[in-house]
């Protein structure tokens with residue numbers, strides 16, 4: 001399976017962000033991508049001050065254009081996430097489309113990024129967003145794929161549940177930062193991959209020093225063996241990476257953890 005990592009540099013111009021996403025999805029498709037993944041909050045700066053103004057209702061302009069990007073290029077598209085307005089509340093929501101442009105999955109970030117790290121990043125996502133409530137998987141001809149958004153990755157039990165739902169890979173539109181990125185980004189992606197013996201795909205925005213939040217970039221794919229298959233740098237880039245999904249069964253057969261957990265009866 002070929003995965004297109006779109007490490008977009010997000011600006012405060014929504015139309016520019018969307019046009020760039022359209023261009024990069026086309027480039028990834030021309031390079032053979034089966035699935036293309038965009039970053040968290042890709043049409044809007046990652047900043048509480050912007051979320052309400054940039055928000056759209058479901059089936060709005062961004063949803064329509066994502067659906068067209070998928071169908072025009074005949075790829076699965078994990079459309080990162082965008083601020084979505086639903087009954088007066090804002091959610092950090094990502095949509096997934098099949099090769100025909102039909103929506104096949106929706107995930108609203110469950111664990112909101114509320115942190116205050118001394119000498120580092122402070123962000124209170126819950127000042128604007130409401131949390132989603134569920135995780136799930138979607139079907140492709142390659143197998144079942146799970147999804148979470150950024151901070152969700154830190155809650156290891158959710159990924160175990162998706163593995164139990166049959167996931168062989170999970171995708172994570174994300175936007176780590178210059179405090180937690182260098183410390184924890186690779187480690188968490190390797191960890192979730194190893195815990196569940198599956199592929200993990202994380203896509204973040206490129207670093208943009210003109211914005212208040214300095215994203216870490218470093219879009220990554222980790223393998224069921226816990227290794228880094230590929231990892232980008234800080235800059236804007238689109239890259240297609242070939243992964244061998246047969247590794248999931250091979251490693252689960254040889255080193256059986258999945259389906260071998262015993263209940264703690266203590």
Ligand SMILES: NC(=O)CCC(=O)C(=O)O
Nearest residue numbers: 113150151175176177180
């Ligand atoms: N956008 C986010 O959820 C950021 C999460 C993050 O940086 C982390 O360290 O976790």
